[in-house]
Amino acid sequence: MVQADNSKYPPSVVYDVLMLLAIFASIVPLMFRGNYQIFQVMEITAVLIFIVDYLFRWYTAGLAAEHNNLSAYIKYPFTFMAIIDLLSILPGLSLINNSFKLLRITRLLRITRVLKLIRYSKHLVVLLAVLKKECNVLLSVLALAIGYIFITALIMFNSDMYFENFFDALYWATTTLTTVGYGDIFPHTNLGRLISMLSALFGVAIIALPSGIITASYLEELKRQHRSDSR
């Protein structure tokens, strides 16, 4: 089982290290405000490596399947990881060919490259698997939270005249529910403060939901591992 799992990694570790360096090289420029020459060189090098990597993975995807060869070639570009790989190449292309002029938007897309790093850590994949398993329930909690935020923001926006637009109220409601509370926006009237207090107190029950879901899921995971160990 472990052998089969390892087979998707190329035999040479050099390749993995090279990829990691390429990913870091393409991220470093995002961490500085300036536009240095060295960053553009790093960018172009990284993108070229990503293109070669993308084609290489496409090629090996077909080989791994062996029979049903053709359909594997067609399916690969539509897998989740292939789409992420493609997205990490696209913003770089706009740098080589400057006619795109969509730099401002693509800059955000470039961050998807970081997701590639997950491929190189086994332990994190397990934790993300737990989160993925409970994904649907957690998204329902998110929907519930967004509904709660929306209603609280509506009540606050119509009660406290300090909030200039509805987005401010939504921002305040979110920072209150998640208990972040930056303090840049807060109610200024006594009615607003009362709503704020009630919102925070009842919100505790909603914020406790993910904790309950994850604890239950983790306990089941541990039990399942125990059972398979004792066999």
Add this chain to the structure above:
Amino acid sequence: MVQADNSKYPPSVVYDVLMLLAIFASIVPLMFRGNYQIFQVMEITAVLIFIVDYLFRWYTAGLAAEHNNLSAYIKYPFTFMAIIDLLSILPGLSLINNSFKLLRITRLLRITRVLKLIRYSKHLVVLLAVLKKECNVLLSVLALAIGYIFITALIMFNSDMYFENFFDALYWATTTLTTVGYGDIFPHTNLGRLISMLSALFGVAIIALPSGIITASYLEELKRQHRSDSR
């Protein structure tokens, strides 16, 4: 059982979509400060749809019961959902007939319309059911939290002269217990800070209660589902 559950929805999906549009149309004006003409048109249209919907639901409630027809007609207006439906119509009436002049208060009531949306989502109903099941225990935690907030606020109000009135102290105690901590009100003396520290540290135990209650309830729910699946 599922069939019986579905029977309260009208056969036509068009009806549901129309209702959703009416709900959104009546909420949108609440998200803006101005008083535009278009909003009044939307408001009146929505209220008319709500009135028709209310009467239609009342009529079908009697039909669904079949025997014991009359008592169903009498009981319906006192069910929880019927009261919410009625509350969502009332504020709109004040717009049509301007003699009411209770606009400022009813504006808040209009938000109850949002609760109607819950009817249209199955998954959220399940999550809300868990919260409802533990409602009594969670309300006890709330009572405990309010008691804790009250005592902390009393101690702080009598120790730190910075707090101008007791409501300020209650507001501070709530934002401290829920760990929101906006930072608009905080103790200014060393004694006040010490109370603040102790309040936050001991409060962690109270804030951990809902998490424990919900986790336990969720675990039981999962076990119950397991048992009914394995049969």
Add this chain to the structure above:
Amino acid sequence: MVQADNSKYPPSVVYDVLMLLAIFASIVPLMFRGNYQIFQVMEITAVLIFIVDYLFRWYTAGLAAEHNNLSAYIKYPFTFMAIIDLLSILPGLSLINNSFKLLRITRLLRITRVLKLIRYSKHLVVLLAVLKKECNVLLSVLALAIGYIFITALIMFNSDMYFENFFDALYWATTTLTTVGYGDIFPHTNLGRLISMLSALFGVAIIALPSGIITASYLEELKRQHRSDSR
């Protein structure tokens, strides 16, 4: 068992309501800054009621024991509730006899009267029992938290010159660990910010401890109730 439990309540409900009114009457003056005549009247009335109540409880404590009568009279003033009752009377005496002049300190002691309210709610007693059962473990977590706060404050105090005295650093460390984060005190150097980040991240594990302890305790409580129900 339930009958025996109820026996400590006086047969007349009027007595309980009177006591509740007396408690509220003695707390209300603590919620205002001024020193109104009406408050002094309320205060004196409440204290007189408390004295009568104290003597009455002492008298019935001896009656309830029946045999071993004398030792019950001697033991009663040293029970937890009797001490709280006595503490709630003491600050009031300073008002009647003005020679005490310890008003400023005793004002805080007067708040212990609120604890009397717990006697009148059954449901809260259960929740407090769970907290009491895990009291020792929770206090160990508190000791761990205080140790963590102390070390973090020491590191911060010696790294960021913005903190004027050690108490400020302790206050900052506490608001960071409990994730309150008022924002009145925060690091101003990059080193201080780095310490702040590490402190908050590692602190999450400590803050998760009470949640785990209470969840486990609550699950055991539910199981125990299930077992005693199924018998």
Add this chain to the structure above:
Amino acid sequence: MVQADNSKYPPSVVYDVLMLLAIFASIVPLMFRGNYQIFQVMEITAVLIFIVDYLFRWYTAGLAAEHNNLSAYIKYPFTFMAIIDLLSILPGLSLINNSFKLLRITRLLRITRVLKLIRYSKHLVVLLAVLKKECNVLLSVLALAIGYIFITALIMFNSDMYFENFFDALYWATTTLTTVGYGDIFPHTNLGRLISMLSALFGVAIIALPSGIITASYLEELKRQHRSDSR
């Protein structure tokens, strides 16, 4: 087993109390800004006691092993506690012999002395053992959290021009994920606020992970104790 555990403590309790006093004497100067004469005397006394203690422990480590005597002497300085003991002595030496001039850095190292206190509390050792058992999983959560913080900071840094350097963005992302939210740094554009809201909402799932892991571990610990009790 318990006897063997106790054997590493010296028979005389006086020794333990003396060590505690020495530890406190060496920490007190760290809690004040000034450089008083009395602190230097305390410092030198404490360091001398630590040196004697270090040599004494080294000597007894060899005695406890009895056979294999020599290898125990060689191994001892490389044990975790011996390294901490040594680190607690080093900064003091720079005070006696002033040629070192590394005071500013070693000041932080001196704090490791506090860790010595753990040796003197049994109950805390148990709680720390639970944290140690789940150490690897908690570190994976930390890695996940750091990854989340890094990505959020990257997105924010490239979206909101208010953040002057990447470290500011990292600091903001950490205070948001841990829900501390001091309020010294927060987004100023609407796009930044939207990212802040999404970051806080999705971050709740990550912050709930340690709670789940610790609850599961604590429940297993309780079950294990139950089983060993019932035998």
